[in-house]
Amino acid sequence: xxxxxxxxxxxxxxxxxxxxxxIIVCDVPKYTVILLVWKHSPVDNSTTLGLEFTRRKERVFxxxxxxxxxxxxxxxxxxxxxxxxxxxxxxxxxxxxxxSAGIAKNEPGNNVMSSKDRRVSVMMVLVSAVFxxxxxxxxxxxxxxxxxxxxxxxxxxxxxFLFMTGVWTTMTAINASANIFIYFTMSTNFRRVFFQMIVRxxxxx
Numbered sequence: 001x002x003x004x005x006x007x008x009x010x011x012x013x014x015x016x017x018x019x020x021x022x023i024i025v026c027d028v029p030k031y032t033v034i035l036l037v038w039k040h041s042p043v044d045n046s047t048t049l050g051l052e053f054t055r056r057k058e059r060v061f062x063x064x065x066x067x068x069x070x071x072x073x074x075x076x077x078x079x080x081x082x083x084x085x086x087x088x089x090x091x092x093x094x095x096x097x098x099x100s101a102g103i104a105k106n107e108p109g110n111n112v113m114s115s116k117d118r119r120v121s122v123m124m125v126l127v128s129a130v131f132x133x134x135x136x137x138x139x140x141x142x143x144x145x146x147x148x149x150x151x152x153x154x155x156x157x158x159x160x161f162l163f164m165t166g167v168w169t170t171m172t173a174i175n176a177s178a179n180i181f182i183y184f185t186m187s188t189n190f191r192r193v194f195f196q197m198i199v200r201x202x203x204x205x
Contacts, residue, residue, distance in 0.1 A: 026067045033057045069142040076135050083128040090121045123186040127179060134175035138168040 039050040141151075141164040150156040183190040 022071075026064065026071070029060050029064055033060045065145070069138075069145075072135065073139055073142055076132065076139055079128050079131055083125055086124055087121050119186055123182060126182055126186070130178050130182070131175055134171040134178075135168075137164060137171055141165065141168060 033054045033056050035052050035054060036049055037052045038047050039052075040047050141161070144164070145151045145161070148157065151161050152158065153161055155161065184194060
């Protein structure tokens with residue numbers, strides 16, 4: 001496989017920068033409809049600085065809701081499809097390698113993927129599966145909010161919104177934390193580089 005030639009340091013850095021820029025661009029519009037104003041309270045006859053929304057709030061927040069939920073949902077679908085394609089491709093390449101090596105068709109285990117390809121396949125499927133499971137609450141919440149306008153922070157079903165948001169946030173943290181343990185357990189290259197970064201010396205596995 002030519003993964004290391006495809007995902008170079010430069011390309012990875014550019015992709016990360018693009019992702020961060022996209023996140024910022026999708027989040028900035030909400031600040032254009034929020035104003036700092038002085039508000040008078042008749043209860044204690046005091047004036048305090050508070051927030052106030054402009055008339056464009058609904059339009060801007062509706063557009064942001066779509067962008068901030070459509071993009072992750074798209075990533076969810078793309079990850080699921082790419083996982084299936086990856087496994088199928090690895091299986092096909094493995095069979096081609098076995099055929100090129102002259103393995104007889106009647107030899108036991110000739111249709112089984114090589115040990116290295118199998119580890120890569122299982123690792124990628126596991127990483128993708130963790131992402132899919134952990135993001136599923138977010139996809140459910142997005143779909144629910146699209147169908148029911150009351151599932152909002154200020155809606156009649158705010159308790160559902162708060163509960164699902166809490167579950168989604170927790171699952172997102174689990175997803176981010178689980179990947180390093182998956183890579184460490186299943187990738188010898190990851191373990192080698194990990195220990196080299198810590199002890200600052202060559203380590204072989």
